[in-house]
Amino acid sequence: MNIYKSIIRPLLFSLPPEMSHSIVENLLFYSPSNITKTLFRNQVNSLLEIEIFGQKFSSPVGLAAGLDKNCKTSQHYLNMGFGFSVVGTVMKHPRLGNKKPRLLRLNNEEALINSLAFPSEGSGVIFNRINKLQSIKNKLIVSVSGILEDEILYNVEYFKGQCFGFEINISSPNTNDLSLLVNQVSIKSLSEKVRRITDDPIFFKLPRFEDLNLYRDLVGTMETFPKVGVVLTNSLPVDDKRLKVGRGGKSGRPLFEDTLNILRAVRKEFPEIPIISCGGINSAEDVFTLLESGATAIQLYTSLIFNGPFIANKINSKLLSIIKTVKE
Numbered sequence: 001m002n003i004y005k006s007i008i009r010p011l012l013f014s015l016p017p018e019m020s021h022s023i024v025e026n027l028l029f030y031s032p033s034n035i036t037k038t039l040f041r042n043q044v045n046s047l048l049e050i051e052i053f054g055q056k057f058s059s060p061v062g063l064a065a066g067l068d069k070n071c072k073t074s075q076h077y078l079n080m081g082f083g084f085s086v087v088g089t090v091m092k093h094p095r096l097g098n099k100k101p102r103l104l105r106l107n108n109e110e111a112l113i114n115s116l117a118f119p120s121e122g123s124g125v126i127f128n129r130i131n132k133l134q135s136i137k138n139k140l141i142v143s144v145s146g147i148l149e150d151e152i153l154y155n156v157e158y159f160k161g162q163c164f165g166f167e168i169n170i171s172s173p174n175t176n177d178l179s180l181l182v183n184q185v186s187i188k189s190l191s192e193k194v195r196r197i198t199d200d201p202i203f204f205k206l207p208r209f210e211d212l213n214l215y216r217d218l219v220g221t222m223e224t225f226p227k228v229g230v231v232l233t234n235s236l237p238v239d240d241k242r243l244k245v246g247r248g249g250k251s252g253r254p255l256f257e258d259t260l261n262i263l264r265a266v267r268k269e270f271p272e273i274p275i276i277s278c279g280g281i282n283s284a285e286d287v288f289t290l291l292e293s294g295a296t297a298i299q300l301y302t303s304l305i306f307n308g309p310f311i312a313n314k315i316n317s318k319l320l321s322i323i324k325t326v327k328e
Contacts, residue, residue, distance in 0.1 A: 016101075050296065057084050061315050063086060063304075070087075074139075084140070086142075088169075091120040092123050094121055097117040099244045099245070102115040102116050102248070111253060113249065114235070115245050118145060127162065130163065166200060166201070168194075168205065208234065222273065233279060236255055253280050256286060258279065277295040
């Protein structure tokens with residue numbers, strides 16, 4: 001019997017999404033990290049290791065931005081089998097985000113729609129938490145954004161050297177006041193300015209374009225800078241009247257085929273740039289397909305909500321089995 005799906009998930013899903021998230025987050029935050037280290041016996045094997053810009057990770061399965069917005073639980077999720085964790089999105093100043101309701105579960109689709117718009121406790125609070133996690137800082141990617149370019153640069157300056165690298169989110173489908181445009185000019189400008197601040201890796205998180213050709217110029221611009229990768233992609237913009245603001249970003253199982261198609265198109269054009277695939281990933285088979293199609297690593301979030309805390313552990317175990325079978 002799957003205890004999470006039969007008992008825990010129905011209890012959590014009987015509550016509003018943000019309330020259930022807060023309960024789990026606080027439970028983990030106030031628990032010593034050795035609890036999850038003991039409960040989750042992770043699959044450690046060199047066949048699962050990946051390397052990005054010289055840094056090795058124990059698994060290609062990363063935790064996507066949005067779950068640990070304020071760096072309260074990443075240590076636990078790493079203990080659960082994730083190879084890395086994306087913290088944030090971090091904003092310079094504390095931010096409430098959009099008005100509620102702003103998060104919906106689509107249970108039949110195993111999907112979420114969110115219009116959170118970067119609620120954040122702010123850089124200062126999050127920096128202090130990361131500063132206490134020196135032993136895992138090389139497994140943390142800090143997602144940064146801002147209303148203006150200067151806010152992104154402020155956070156890069158503030159967090160440089162405290163993490164493996166940065167995910168620059170200029171493509172949120174539910175944040176009305178982002179003034180940055182996703183184009184070659186903004187990516188070139190940000191890349192140049194970030195490189196004056198630090199040589200930490202940066203990854204641009206791009207939106208879902210219907211026209212796959214739009215990725216060519218954007219990724220081509222990124223590739224001209226050292227230690228720059230891409231996250232493909234952000235959630236899918238959708239309209240939904242149940243949300244206070246009327247629209248948000250859809251994530252989860254229905255996005256997988258689109259995620260795969262985008263990856264294949266970009267990898268065909270750019271064989272060298274690190275690509276982190278994100279969207280609709282639910283199984284070891286999904287992960288293996290993406291890796292075989294050119295992904296350097298993957299991120300997931302929504303499948304954790306629907307499948308429970310053992311998702312990374314289970315994927316790692318099955319993925320290792322698949323890799324061994326292929327190598328035989």
